[in-house]
Amino acid sequence: MTRIFRDRPAGMRQLLKAEAGTAGRFAVVGAAATGVHASTAVALLEAGALEAFPANIAGFVLAFCVSFSGHHFWSFGHMRNNGDGARRMRRFLVLALTGFLLNSIVLAAWLELTPWPDVLGILLSIAIIPGLTFLGARLWAFANHSKDTHD
Template identity: 45%
Template sequence: MKAMLGEAGRMTRFGLVGGAATLIHLLAAGALLGFFTGLSPFIANIVAFLMAFLVSLHGHRHITFKQQGSGVKFFVVALSGFALNNFLLASMLAVTPLPDFVALTISTLAVPIVSYLAARLWAFR
């Protein structure tokens, strides 16, 4: 029971840190798309991802997992999530009439479960 509570707490902290990083990601991407008319949503997504990665790494090291873990492994996890994010974004932009920011929001919110499992079981093990 104690182990389950510990895992639930870790998942909650992951969600909070990830939520903060996702908010940074979406705010940065939205600002870039808003300020730079004609900017590719993919370029905005790359810049926003890098900003959010720094927030995420710091938060997961100090709040979620409370250990250093491997920054390189976590970058691989984050980059894999980012690749999935971009695949989803490209797919939605190709086959739906969704506005760029709506598609970007959906693709960004779809990735966290996979990221948690990879971070928990590999990067911060």
């Protein structure tokens, strides 16, 4: 694999290196947001403040704030233009809600249709989302399209 990478033109190597850095930052922010989501939901549930579903929504809302801020300023900060924060937030919210819905659908299908352990369904539903979210964030939500004036 190193040889394949070395044989690429210098511009391609730089692009691949930059994209790997972006993906790495995306993973760090995503892990932090996942931790916020889980810890918030569990804390609210264990304290008796909320039942499971509302606690999960509260965790999702806080995690969205962490995730958007981290991606806007760090993961995709190099792609930021002045005045595009509101557009990025709207798009990332659509992406995050879509990911949350897809995660829920995959998990519900797993639980309903398979005899295998629930924990495998949870892991599968969690594993599917980050790659799709990264592509959507990189190519749409945080993309810098100078001619793109609408959502």
